[in-house]
Amino acid sequence: MRAAIAMKLRDKNLIPAEDKDVIVLNGGMQGLFGAFQSVVNPRDEVLIFSPYWTPIKDLVYHCQGKPVLVPTADARRDGFEATLATYANDRTRAIYFNTPQNPTGVVFTPDEAHAVARFAQERDLVVIADEAYEDLVYEGEHFSIASIKGMFERTITCFTFSKSYAMTGWRLGYAAAAEPWMTGLKKTTLYSSNGVSTPTQWAGLAAFTNHSNILEEHNRAYRERRDRLLAGLNELGLTCEPPAGAFYAFPEVSRISGNSREAAEILLDRAQVATVPGVVFGEHGEGHLRFSFSTSLETIEAGLESLRRNF
Ligand SMILES: Cc1ncc(COP(=O)(O)O)c(C=O)c1O
Numbered sequence: 001m002r003a004a005i006a007m008k009l010r011d012k013n014l015i016p017a018e019d020k021d022v023i024v025l026n027g028g029m030q031g032l033f034g035a036f037q038s039v040v041n042p043r044d045e046v047l048i049f050s051p052y053w054t055p056i057k058d059l060v061y062h063c064q065g066k067p068v069l070v071p072t073a074d075a076r077r078d079g080f081e082a083t084l085a086t087y088a089n090d091r092t093r094a095i096y097f098n099t100p101q102n103p104t105g106v107v108f109t110p111d112e113a114h115a116v117a118r119f120a121q122e123r124d125l126v127v128i129a130d131e132a133y134e135d136l137v138y139e140g141e142h143f144s145i146a147s148i149k150g151m152f153e154r155t156i157t158c159f160t161f162s163k164s165y166a167m168t169g170w171r172l173g174y175a176a177a178a179e180p181w182m183t184g185l186k187k188t189t190l191y192s193s194n195g196v197s198t199p200t201q202w203a204g205l206a207a208f209t210n211h212s213n214i215l216e217e218h219n220r221a222y223r224e225r226r227d228r229l230l231a232g233l234n235e236l237g238l239t240c241e242p243p244a245g246a247f248y249a250f251p252e253v254s255r256i257s258g259n260s261r262e263a264a265e266i267l268l269d270r271a272q273v274a275t276v277p278g279v280v281f282g283e284h285g286e287g288h289l290r291f292s293f294s295t296s297l298e299t300i301e302a303g304l305e306s307l308r309r310n311f
Helices: 002-011 027-039 055-061 072-078 080-087 110-123 181-190 198-209 214-235 260-271 297-310
Strands: 022-025 045-050 066-071 092-098 126-130 155-160 173-176 289-292
Touching: 002 022, 002 173, 002 198, 022 027, 022 181, 027 055, 027 092, 027 126, 027 155, 027 173, 027 181, 045 055, 045 072, 055 066, 066 072, 066 080, 072 080, 080 110, 092 110, 110 126, 214 297, 260 289, 260 297
Parallel strands: 045 066, 045 092, 092 126, 126 155
Antiparallel strands: 022 173, 155 173
């Protein structure tokens, strides 16, 4: 399993990993948990592009570290190195780099990854890369920051079978890292789940060595769902840019309510459409709702129809 993963990392992600640099884990979450535990000491600060995936803040708090939110929109407007510099200090230890991003669907470009890498190298920071949605990219291309020269040594990259292969319930993922991070990942795994079950690993290997077009087919299906949902939301005045990756739309919803918790309640009560309030992804997500298109076209159509009837 580790040999198959290492080969995939080298061929597809251009990450120079050998078998020893790979650990098989219970989903992407166990990789992230182990990564933060391996890197962050009490009072260390972690730079997190925001809006961010909700659990990350708690993973940092669990190490008694301090999450520091860096608005992605500012970085894209003012430059990554300049923006990161505004939020960094001598307590900064790591950068959480999630691409494609949950909840916004932002896919960082290779130039943006290079800028973050330069910053990490200058300040001697560790990068915790979360590439859970690597195969769900609709605009641009997925790029692994650990593939940049000199970055593998300071990057822990976390992957999962949950999204690419829709194997969420199998609880299977993996991470790539060099020492000393690999020892940290091994310890957090040993003392928590003590490893991934053998049948699950065989299932993962089957997914990996399956030569069908399953990843392309999934990508095409998600793209169709994305386009359908986006068209419907824009028609309703819930405007947003088409997400470049992942499987969420993150429209601005002030025409319903500026308070995203209230907006989510209104949609649920009036149209029986469940969304996630943007504020749970940090202050920069307020005023937005997250809609998932990880569901059938029929469900998406039914949800849009209900919104049309009730708004
Ligand atoms: C950004 C991101 N990273 C990691 C994960 C972890 O997924 P899992 O633990 O199912 O592999 C998720 C799941 O939603 C996610 O959105």
